Amino acid sequence: MPLIAGAARFAPKKGLTLGLGAGALGAGGEGQGPTYDPDATALFARFATQPDATRKQLISDRFVAGKAKSFWSKLDALWVHAAHAPEAGRLNWLGDIYNCIPVNNPAFTTDRGYMGDGSTSYLNTGFNPFVETAAKYSRLSGTLGVRSNTNNSSGGSLAGFHDGGKGTTINPRDAGNSVTFRVNQASASFTAGNGTSVGMFCASRNGATDAVVARDGVVIQRTAIAAEAAVANGTFRLGAITNASMRACQFAMGWIGAGFTDQEITDFYNWFEPYRSAVGVV
Structure with a gap:
């Protein structure tokens, strides 16, 4: 219980x-x-x-546990959507900036999070790396993460932004049962078979030719696809990446920041687990 x-x-x-x-x-x-x-x-x-x-x-x-870990100082934004109230689930824990704005009424469930409808609704994070010159997230060092509570497969991505040519995106399970991701790149990278879209998914870049995706704290794919010359100009979303690519998956939390090491990806997963367990996210 x-x-x-x-x-x-x-x-x-x-x-x-x-x-x-x-x-x-x-x-x-x-x-x-x-x-x-x-x-x-x-x-x-x-x-x-x-x-x-x-x-x-x-x-x-x-907060206390996070500050003891190296990933904490790399974060630009941290949203715990599995909250006690809708507005609390949209606030950036790190400060009064990049608070999420609901677009077309994504559904909120107490202690579970938000969910878009897969066609029009999502959360706009307000974070645009193209204009955020003081952000920790950058072209060659960036992390995007989301905790999905729903198992389904779709071509629509769950988190990030894509300008039509490049971007940073996470699709936790596509129609071919793979995780697809990109971090400041044009071509998406694909994992081997992934039978569920439930879990914590993290896409991270550390360098021009080193990007990874992880599920539940474990790296499942590494790619040498090079970063583009500039980041995409647009605000990151949760529940969508463009008006044409949306996903009906409930999400319990999300974050943006500088690139995480493999160990920091594991540490972050372990950091969230006590909260996830306490509120009953499965």
Whole structure:
């Protein structure tokens, strides 16, 4: 049973704690409020609908754990769509920038995330690497990731942007049962057979001729296809990559940043697992 599965389940029996870890009680113990990571506290202040203390501690613990890993400083944006409220599922955890904008009402499900309809609806991240000169994501060092909750096959991609000639995209399972991806490149790369589109998919580039795609923290394909001379000029999307390429897969989280190493891809997957398990994403 997930840790977070409805308010009625949050109240512990008298004399018990929820096992929320260090910081759940203030320095003085019982009677003082919880102590949260300062960046988590800043995120809570941006929530229009406040989560309960259990979820706040869960989020705070993810901030603390993330900051201890090298991937954290590479992130431009991190969205946890499997949230307690629709607006919370669109906010960039790292700051009040690149907050997702819903286009044509993608469906939100509490603790699961957002889902486009495969034809018109998606989330616009507001992140355009062509104009974001201070971004960590760049032509030769870029990462795009998404956690898909739905198993289906389609020619439509789930995340990224494509300008008709080049782009950065992830299709977790195409009609031929392969993962297709590109990172600042024209031609897509294909994996061997992939029987499910459920999981965390990460496409990352580290250099002119080194790009990979991973599923659930494990690299499944590496390509030497060269990066294009410039990044595509357009905002990254979740649930689509263009108005003609969309995907009806529910997604629980997504991120953009500088290129991840293979180890950082694994570390990021392991970082999200406690949250995924707690809210019940499968």
